[in-house]
Amino acid sequence: MELNSTLILAGLSLVLLWLFHITKKIKYRLPPGPTGLPLIGNLAQLDRRAPYKTLQKLSESYGPVLTVYLGPQRTVVLVGYDAIKEALVDQGDDFTGRGPFPFLVKVTRGYGKTRILHISNGERWRQLRRFTMTTLRDFGMGRKGMEEWIQGESRHLVGHMESTDATAFDPTFVLSCTVSNVICCLVFGQRFNYDDSNFLRLLKITAEAVRFGSSTWGQMYNVFPWVMDRLPGQHQAMFGKIDRIREFIMMKIQEHKETMDPSSPRDYIDCFLTRLNQEEDNLTTEFHYDNLVSTVLNLFLAGTETTSTTLRYALSVLIKYLNIQEKMQQEICTVIGKERCPSMEDRKSLPFTDAVIHEVQRFLDVVPFSFPHYALKDISFRGYTIPKDTIIIPLLHSLMREEKQWATPWSFNPQHFLDQNGNFKKNPAFFPFSAGKRSCAGESLARMELFLFLVSLLQRFTFSCPGGPDSVDLSPEHSGFANVPRTYKIIATPC
Structure with a gap:
């Protein structure tokens, strides 16, 4: 009898949830979308190995602005250049809200930048972001001083690769050390040696956190955090590991x-x-100890993994396409030679190299979902109403693979960024750092790192791998919040 009562209550709850969604659709002219089930919404329809591909496919039936339910959370997905630009740039003030990202909220304990994202999305966020950007610029981010730091770190990177004596090695953590040292100089005022075992452990945790965020466990946590918090599993172990980074920062x-x-x-x-x-x-200040710890944690995580992952992927691309690597080396040798340290001023004289770096970012598509946005109020968009408290996902993957924007979207092709005369050309649909007022704050730093580190390496080494070019698979090993590329041992042969 008691079991029957429980089942009846559960059934009534599901019906009420379903009726609530129906009422919402009647009250608002929501963007169209597939019918979902109570509680789980459209989750069962998503490809768990690459959920963004399902959303891209759904847009073919429902249009570039569609509604799905990720669990009970109403979510509007923006697909394609026109819809994303119109929202984030042309109508940017309406889309400045940042959606709650439960994994990051848990990691930062609701403080730092994530607190600003999750709770206020207003003056608090602007206050901390303004302070952070101003302070980092004062210490050189995006300026000549930062360029000199990156040039100095590139010499350590080259020296480490020389020490491998052209034998196969895993480049994952040396590249993480290199990139992380740049943000560490800004935040901690120091760099760390590549053989610092404690530092390497922290970088390993950072890499694991990104993989976790793209795993089934990570995606489930972001959809059902209140349930997952009460269950054992990989997520609990991951949070314990991240606490070690927090302790280091403290x-x-x-x-x-x-x-x-x-x-x-x-x-x-x-x-x-x-x-x-x-x-x-x-009493109302945002400048307190908990915000300092979590903001530094945020900077450390964000300033390390995506750029080092992109560099690692770039080396895999160059190993697979040796003709592209050779052409880049020829261009670099002609313009810079093998002795002078590369500078950002050289970029305008290295159009093919610049095009390859941009194409690496496009083809890797490192954050296909972007970070979610959030409707802080009812938003009118393209004849629809996006109700307050709706998650909004600008599907960056759709930009990187849109056929009307790219000649060969599913192939690696540096010509996407070159005109008929071989000069570098921009593509308006290239948004690897998102766009608008919530675009990535570290964009200028990441661009500088990618160019200077990669040119410095190709100036001195030819890259290969034990299995040869045909053994390299450029498809992601994990896909979810991030596309995580496969790992290969590489050989750096002095040239």
Whole structure:
């Protein structure tokens, strides 16, 4: 009898949820979309190995603006250049809200940038973002000072590759160290050696976090966080590992507290601590210890993995397409030679190299979903109403594979970024860092790193792998929130 009552109650709950969705559709003119089931929505229809491909396919039936339910969460998906540009750029003020990303909220404990994303999406977010961007620029991000830091780090990278004596090695963590050291100089005021075992453990956790976010467990956590928090599994182990990064950051903050001189800040942590002390009597300030820890954690994670992953993927591409690698080396040798350190000024004289780097980003499609946006109010868009509290996904994957924007969208083709005279040309649909007011804050730094590190490597080495070009598979090993490329041992032969 008790079991029957429970089943009846569960059934009534599902019916009420279904009726709630129907009422919403009547009240608002929602974008069209497939019918979902109560509680799980359209999850059963998604390809769990590459859910963004299902959304792209659904747009063929329902149009470039469609509604799906990821679990109980109403979600509007924007597909294709026209719809995404119209929303994020032309109607950008309406789409500045950032959607809750439960995995990141849990990682940062609701503080830092993620707190701004999840709770306020207004003045709090602007306050921390403005401070962070201003401070990082003061220490050189996107400027000549940062270029010199990257050039210095590239010499360490080249030196490490020389030490491999043209034997096969896994480049994953050396590239992570290289990229992470740049953000570490900005945030911690120091770089770490490539053989620092503690630092390597933190980078391994960072890589695992990205893979977890693209796994079934990670996707389920983002859809049903209130359920997953109460269940054992990989997600609990992952959060425990990320706490080690948090402990490392807290240790570094304590070191800064003991040694800082407010009149002469060394890095981002010093500047934040100074502002924290200035506003300690302000009860509404966002400059407090928990926000410092989580913002630094956010910077460390974001400033490491996507750029190092793109560099690793670039090397796989060049190993697979040796003719492209040879052409880049010829161009670099002609313009720079083998001794002079590359600079950003060289980019305009290296159109083919620049085109290849852009095509690597397009073809990798590292964040196919982008970070979700959020309707802070009812939004009128293309004759539809996107109700308040709706998640909005600009499907960046659709930009990178849109047939009317790219001549051969499913093939690696540097000609996508070259005109008929071999000069570099921009493509308006190239949004690897998203667009509008919520575009990636580290875009200028990432562009600089990709160019200087890759040119420095090709200036000195020819890359191959033990299995030869045909053994390289450029399709992702994991697809979800991020496309995670396959890992290969490589050989760096001095040229």
